[in-house]
Structure formats: C-alpha cells, structure tokens
Amino acid sequence: MTDELMPDPAVHVAGAQEVAPDLLVIPNRRVGLVPNIGVIGGTQAVLVVETGMGTANAEQVLAFASEVARGRRLYLTTTHFHPEHAFGAHAFAGRATYLVNRAQADDLKRKGPGYLETFRGLGEPVARRLDGVTVPMPDVVYDNGYDLDLGGRTVRLRPTGRGHTKGDQVVEVPDAGVLFTGDLAETGQFAIFPWFPPYDTDVSGVRWLAVMERLAAAATGSRVIVPGHGDPGGPQLLADVRDYLRELRDETWRRRDSAMSEDSIVAEVRALLAERHPEWAGQEWIERGVGCLCAEHSL
Template sequence: MPFEPLTHEPAVETGQARELARDLVVIPDRGVDLVPNIGVIGGTQSVLVVDTGLGPRNAEKVLAFATEYAKGRRLYLTTTHFHPEHAFGAQAFSGQATYLVNSAQAADLTTKGPDYLEMFRGLGTPVARALEDVELVSPDVVYDETYDLDLGGRIVRLQATGRAHSKGDQVVTVLDASVLFTGDLVEAGQFSIFPWFPPYDVDVSGLRWIEVLRRLAATEPDVVVPGHGGVSGREVLADVRQYLELLRDETWARRDSDLDDDTIAAEVEALMLERHPEWTGQDWITKGVGCFCAEHSDHEAAGTGEASEGRSA
C-alpha cells in the first residue's frame, strides 16, 4: 500500500506464470506495486487459487488462467488476508469457485473492507480504475484455525496465524511440495508493510508478527512465496524476523531514552536504510516505528514485563 499515488497500472500478468513444483505455479508480482504473488495449486480433482489481484479485472484474468489450468477440475479460492490487492477481486470467482478463509479474515472483510476500498481508491487514477465495480463478497466456507483442503492426492493446509500483519492473516502450505505462501507476513527485498493507520486501523502487531515468523520458520519449508517480492528459500523467514526484531529493539531503546516520536522515527529510519539500502518500501519503516512505540507503551502500562522479555528473544 504505497503512500504516493500510483501512475502505473497494477496489472497481474498471467503470462509470466512460473512453475515451482509439479502442478503448482506462481503468477509473480514482477516487482510492481499493488500486485501480489498469486498461487495456482493443483491436485487430481481440484485446483486452489491463492489471492486475486487488485479488483475484478485482474481477478478475471486470474480466473481465466486458473480455469484453463484446471482443465475441468473444481476450483477453490483463498486469500492470505483482506487487503485489496489480495482479496478485492473475489467477486470474479463467485459461482465459479468455492471461496474459503479463516473467521478472523472474514470479519476483517466485513468490518474493514469498505474503508480500505475507499482509502485505496485515493491512491491514484490507475488504482481507482482497477477498483471500479468492486463488490465485497462473503466467503463460502469459514474455518477457525486450520483447514486441510484435499485437492485429490494433495493436501493444502490453510492456517490462521493470529494477529500480526492483520487480524486475519493466513498461510497456505502445500504439504507434499514443502511450499509456503505467506501473504504479507513476508516480503522479499522490501521493508515489512505495517498498516498502522491510527485511529482507523491499529490491528497490526509487531510483537505477535515476530512470534508468528518464529513458528513458521520451525516448519522448515523448502520454498517461501512472499506476498510481494521474489520466491525465496526458508531463510527469508529469518531475514524478516531479524529485521522486525531490530526495528523493535532500536525503537524501544530510543523510547526508553524519552526521545520525541519524530526523532525516534528519523533515527530508526536512517539506521534501517543503512542496514538494507537495497530494499524498497522505505515509507513502511516509520509506520513500523509507530506500531512498536505503541506496543512499548501498552506493555509498560500493563506492567507485564513483556517488553523486556521481547527484547531478549
């Protein structure tokens, strides 16, 4: 979610699809803002699509690709979280695919979807055009924590991670291929996206995000498909966790020194850019600082000691 209006079309290009394993392809983001990595995963009976692209026109291209790929197999759709480039094309799949997500994500779609739609429409003419005629649809199947989807000879595990990047984050694991789709819990080659927009949205939790990444790393996937950025090995999980830990530590050290918020943000941003000069999305650094400042204050007020525990992790 960039801050400056986009001047380019956030278009999904299905012709760039890349095979990762048997009957498993990714339509890559190509490094384009507001284009996610999209998965198409097949079994003998069914095919699962992971994420839709921004708006119905992009989703229609994804649906056409998936329908041709499926060759008569049943279609399913899931989304890694409710943000517009990942989920706001689901209407194109209505009547064509069974749409399933976790209950927290379903709630996000209902309670926050309309506001995010309006916010994204303000991100420039190309984005507003992509979001024309969007209808936020309800999932067909809602689960609580884990859902094992049998595609026929292949089990794909959908798992709610709990609050991190959003309340309704979900990872998708292709068990036999050891491929993990993370959504925006992981970005490769860019700073983590913190949707920290007080007072409108403060659900992102840097502390919980770190713990989610620790749990995901313990599953030892061979391949990680991030929400944005290149397909990677499992090391990207540690890279993102270490970045978040450093962002937390440097923010909290300055908060303990009673520096003002602007100084904290400026100093931490400069440090992160020095550590990762090749990463994109630098606007998200200060949003992350804001989130960690708030979490530091919350834990200080609660007197739980969790702040100091987190720093030693």
C-alpha cells in the first residue's frame, strides 16, 4: 500500500458512543489500523481498553478518559500486543495502571520491537504516528484471568489462549452485557491472520476456531460485542466469525487432502470465500489464513 492510499490511523474521541451506563466506545470508523477503544467506569475507577497507535492518539484517549473519570483512578488494558492496540501505552505511564496477561507481556517483550520497525515501514502516515514510540511494558502481569473492581462494577480480563496471537484476551463487563474481543472478531472483514513465515507464525487457525466456539457458546449474557475493528454488534457477530473460520478450515483442508498445491488451494479458496462474502473487506487475509491452516493440517 502506498503512502497516498494509506489513511492516517487517527483516533477521533469526539465520536464516542455510550453503549451502556458509564461505558463508552470510541469507534474506529472503519479506518485501517484504528481499533475500537473502550472507556469503562465504576464508582471508584475507570478502565481504558486499547490506546490507539502512537503517542498523539494515546494522549487524546488519555485526556478523554481523564475527563470521563473526573478524579477516579485510571487503569489500562489491551486485548493483544499489536501496535494499533497497545503501542500508545507509554503515554499512560504514571497516569494509569497498565494490566495485561502473561502471554501478552511476553509478546510485547519478544515481538514488540520487530513489529514496531515493521509498522514504521507501512507508509509515512503510520511512521509519523510511531515516531518516538517505545514498546510499552505493563505494570501488572497476571495469570489465568483478573477481576478488576472499578467500584460497583467488576470487569473480567480473560486470556483466551493462542488464536490471533499468543496473548489474546477478552474484556467482559458482565453487568452491562458488553464484551471486547480485540482482533479475535471483526465486523464486515475477513479474519486477520498475521501469518508471515518464518518471521511470525504464532497465529493458529485451529485454536482460534476453538476460542470462537467457546466465546459464541458463552455469549448468552452479552448484548453488545465490541470487535477489534468494525461496528459493534450482538452475539451473532461471534457466531459469524466462528462459522467463517470453520468454513476456511474445511475448504482448505478438503483441498489439502486431495494433494493440491498450496498456490492452487489459495487461488480456489480465495475466489470461493470472496464470492460467498462479497461485502467483506480484507480479502488479502484469506490467503494468509489458508497458509496457516495448510501448515496446521500437516501437524
């Protein structure tokens, strides 16, 4: 993608929407490399979910959250380590307590520097957002989940196991029926498979599908699903992603069993799924998903 086509990944807090009492979502407006961002309030504290990419975006989110908090304590968490989700956390240092699960902390330490350099090469607008950014380190690292008491409201931070990344976590607000999924789910977009062998092969289509099966089955109490990118929706969003991953696996493995070449599998599956989901963006991620599942088929 050229600089002329690469949009500026700017967060716009003015578009924040209240999806439940004292729970706001700053929407990504379907702009690439901009996540949906949450601001979740209790009587004593406020939790921010995601930072946006880079210092300027994160400072805008921090200022917005501080205005919402009105003196309440601030916390920050991120659904996974990718730059548009977490590479603004440094701006919260000294102002908010940053909590992540252990696998995500390991991703930040092990893979963060490489992702920072890679994203700086995606074009001038992204490089400008990442100017001066350092890979963040969390204040609190937890295992097996964390229940954060905001005062009259408990938010559940739950690692899901390997899927889109090794360190994925979901953020659930049970009293409001709201679930933040990060990039485990997107609206109107093919699932993002960061499958770039030999540099990054942590994504797992098989395990991601298992995660989505669990999330979809457990979503009976959720009224609002906030995906990593795209419009919030209802529980059907989780089922849609589950069904797509199952479809991708089955179509890929059926052809793999017939000893087709991977190039032929990619071409056939991409054409088939693009035809079945013509309104979805990100067709380039189909072939990454096929590559991942071809590799997992042979295990």
